Amino acid sequence: MAVILGCFLLLLLLGVPVVFVLGASAVIALVTTTEVPVAIVSQRVFAGLNSFTLMAIPFFVFAGIIMDAGGISKRIVNFSSALIGWVTGSLLLVACVAAAGLAAISGSGSADxxxxxxxxxxxxxxxxxxxxxxAAVIACAGSLAQVIPPSLTMVIVAVVANLSIxxxxxxxxxxxxLCIAAIMIAAYxxxxxxxxQYRETEPFTLARLGRTTYQALPAFGMPLLILxxxxxxxxTPTEAAAVSAFYGLIVGMFVYRELKVSHLPQLILRAASLSAAVMLIIGTASVFAWLVANANVPTLLGNWIRDLSSDPLVFLIIVNVLFLxxxxxxxxxxxILIVVPVLMPIALDYGIDPIHFALVIVLNCAIGTVTPPYGISLFVAASVANRPxxxxxxxxxxxxxxxxxILVLTTFVPELSLALPRMAGLIQ
Incomplete structure (x- = not known):
């Protein structure tokens, strides 16, 4: 176990891309510490990707790309501007509302x-x-596409932990x-x-709100269709992802008419490229996670945490700090692929609801995308703004x-995450 963690940290500090860090550290540990044939690596990569549910990822990625290219993003921003464009700091608040709307369509924080x-x-x-x-507000609001459904992150967590998507x-x-509302309060x-300049607002008119609402209705149909x-x-979630991509094509080409057939090859290649990068990480991480499990890390870590405290809340605090x-x-x-298989059995032993625990992890992941030095949403927002x-x-x-x-509130008040699934009869 020391070998795989040492290789992992060393390669990470050297700046090697994460996907190669996972694969290389696993192979090195396999060769130097076990007699298991290296051929098992390819088998574990295949096993990690051999899931019908994971097919939702390329479809959701394609739906998010279509959303932007087909004019759906612009209509949602226009609607948000008509709704709250008259409030102090209106542009910041519009960005937050638009982020919530786009999150219910794309499922990708960086895309939003x-x-x-x-x-x-x-x-x-x-x-x-x-x-x-x-840019900071947009990065934080955009990252919540991982929390507001449909979410690629949630699909992966559900697959790894065997939960209902x-x-x-x-x-x-x-x-x-609640996160969107809290960020809006901070912006206000x-x-x-x-x-x-923050008080330069445009007047609210029902006519403009009605017009932009009507224009955005086809866009709002996508989350309703998916959920x-x-x-x-x-x-199924995979079929829902395919339907959402097809729906985005129809809206972009025949309703808003901003998407042309000539655009499709480039958009498909972009979606394939992004999806391949995600799938490659999932495949190599599955090898890493398999070795970690074989080294009995979940049991060792669970015993260590139980020695610290038998209180489930203390465990959740440790998890929050660890994921941050x-x-x-x-x-x-x-x-997710490395840590969730280790922590989920421990959470169940503590009597923590798996859906609540998974949601706490997803919230932490969203926050992680805006924390330097690696925060991808932070880098995207800064890059588009052309700012350091x-x-x-x-x-x-x-x-x-x-x-x-909101992370602290959700951690200590499980009903915030469990009330809706319970009302829908998906959990007891």
Whole structure:
């Protein structure tokens, strides 16, 4: 076990891409410490990817790309602007509301962050907002696509932990919306303390709200189709992902008419490239996780934690701290595939509901995407804003504190995540 962890940390510090860190450290440990043939690596990679549910990933990725290219993102931003564009700090609040809307469609935090940034940043600069703070708010709000269903992160957690995807989807609705509300409050407080540029608002009119609502209705149909279909038993999560991609194509090509047939080859190649990167991480991480399990790490770690305390809340605090640290250095999917199989059995021994525990992990993963040095959503927001990452990171305190507050609340109040799945009859 020391060999695999030593190789893992060394390669990570050397700046080797995470996907190669996982694979190489596993192979080195396999060769040097066991007599298991190296051929087992390819078998474990295949076994890690041999899941019908994982087929949802490329479809959700493609749906998110179609959403942006087909004009769906723009309609949601326009609706959000008409709804709250008259409030102090309106552009920041519009970004948050739009993030919630896009999260219910794409399932990808980095995609949401990129889409919102590309639309909102020119306006933030034109009205002389603090661009660095705006980028920080957009990064935090965009990261919540991992929490608000449908979510690629939730699909992976559910597959790894053998949980109901529908129940996990529903568990993220209330905490996700609370996070958006908390970030909006932080943005509003910042705007109230700012200069007159934050109070330059446009008047609210029912006519504009009605027009933008009508234009956004086809976009709002996608989350209803996905969640309604899964919860109603019409199709599986994988089939829901395929339906959402097809629905996005129809809306983009025939309703908004911003998507052309000539655009499809490039969009398909982009979706294939992103999906392949995700799948490669899942495959190599499955080898790593298999070796960790064979080394009896879950039992050793569980015994160590139980020696510290028998209180489930103490265990959850330890998990939160652990994932906040891991999120600073590891990509979300790799972190889930390595750590969840180790921690989930311990959580069950403590009597913690697996859906609640999974949602706490997903929230931590979302926060991890905005924490430097690895936070991908933070990098995307800073890149689109054409600002140094370090300057954007300095403005993270208020929106980051808002997300942390909801993480603590969700950790200590399980009903926030369990009420909706219980009402839907998906858990007892």
């Amino acid at each position: 962050t990129a889409a919102i940034s590309s639309i909102m940043q020119p306006q933030l600069k034109r009205r002389r907002y603090d661009v660095d703070f705006g 529908g129940a996990l989807f529903l568990s993220g609705v209330v905490p996700g919306l 407080v910042h705007a109230k303390r700012g200069g007159p 309604g279909g899964i919860l109603g038993g019409a199709f 640290i891991i999120g600073m250095f590891l990509e979300t999917i790799a972190a 990452v370090i300057k954007v990171a300095r403005k993270l305190l208020m929106p980051f504190a808002a997300m942390m507050a």
